Amino acid sequence: MIKIIFSDMDGTLLDEQGNLPEEFPQVIEEMKSYGVLFAPASGRQYYSLLDSFSDYKDDFLFVAENGTLVKQGGKELFSSPMPRKLALKVIKDGLANTPGYGVVCGKKSAYALHEQYTEEFQAEMHKYFTHALAVDGFDDLDDDIIKVSFFDPTANADKTLYPYLKKFNGRLQVVLASAYWVDIIGFGINKGIAIQQVQKKLKITPKECAAFGDYMNDAEMMSSVYYSYAMANAHPKVKELARFEAKSNAEHGVMVQIRELLKSGLCGEKKS
Structure with a gap:
């Protein structure tokens, strides 16, 4: 049963103008009703992610700076400073x-x-x-x-x-x-390693995780979850690494696929 969904930002969740899909708030509410956690996983700065998701700063888990800093509820779960x-x-x-x-x-x-x-x-x-x-x-x-x-x-x-x-x-x-x-x-730090640290911290398995990405800094993320989705607009090597493919970011592929996952029963039953 999927418990957490990770998503890259640029070229993945955001459209070609860099905006969140209009249906994003509704999809997040649907995810909440199933008890599924959303986690932006980006090369962006933690504070940039907070600004993008100001209404969800206490709800989401944030994988920032390509996995070098992971925070939830303002608390650091994992970090890896450079020498x-x-x-x-x-x-x-x-x-x-x-x-x-x-x-x-x-x-x-x-x-x-x-x-x-x-x-x-x-x-x-x-x-x-x-x-x-x-x-x-x-x-x-x-x-x-x-x-x-x-x-x-x-x-x-x-x-x-x-x-x-x-x-x-x-x-x-x-x-x-x-x-x-x-x-x-x-060395050895990436979004995939950060996700593995999250899995240990939250005691969840790769089969309880989904992830969406499009570029080479998402490559390791594809192998750290079972439900790995490359966007239709993704780099060819990322498509090779992913198990599944989602529609392009221009078609709001992340939103489309999350709704399909919720309907499929892979996220369990809707909470009353």
């Missing part, structure tokens, strides 16, 4: 040797250099990091570093950023998060 010295080396090296804009992601806030904090970059950052500060440097940040991200406004991150940054693979984990973003997090 500080190595995180600082990555951001400095990446900024010096790629054309990308850089972000250091902490538990308290996200941070970007004043010199890169242009109006264009602020607008892009705000999509994913609603708590962000411009700083003169990163060395003296009073925060745990949980992720380092690089942004390419030309949407060619796979060519301009990833080929250089992948040299950190092994010591850390370098993930192509979208056509624009490359994320770097602690």
Whole structure:
């Protein structure tokens, strides 16, 4: 019986304009009536997820920053900070040797250099990091570093950023998060590992979990649940890893499939 449903945000739950489906509140109410928990699982900042789901901040479980920070009801369930010295080396090296804009992601806030904090970059950052500060440097940040991200406004991150940054693979984990973003997090940490930690904490099994995703930072999530759904618009490799396929994000595929799961009996019976 499915007890929790994880969903990526961009390219998955959100439509092509970055909006939640209109039927989202109704579907969440239906899930509640079956006792099923909803869990956004995203590369986005925890505070960005809270802003997106302000009406549900005490109801949802949040898997943020590609699994490096998991919180429920404001309480931390799991986190995996990066080794500080190595995180600082990555951001400095990446900024010096790629054309990308850089972000250091902490538990308290996200941070970007004043010199890169242009109006264009602020607008892009705000999509994913609603708590962000411009700083003169990163060395003296009073925060745990949980992720380092690089942004390419030309949407060619796979060519301009990833080929250089992948040299950190092994010591850390370098993930192509979208056509624009490359994320770097602690070695062996991802959405899938975070979901496994949640399963242990809540004492549930992979067969009691469903997940929806579309891009490579969702790959491990597909193997950590039984009911794994790649969106119709998903990266081909994600489709290979998923057991099932949902309609595209433009067709509100997550909402359509959740309603089908509720009707199928896989989520148990509706509570009175």
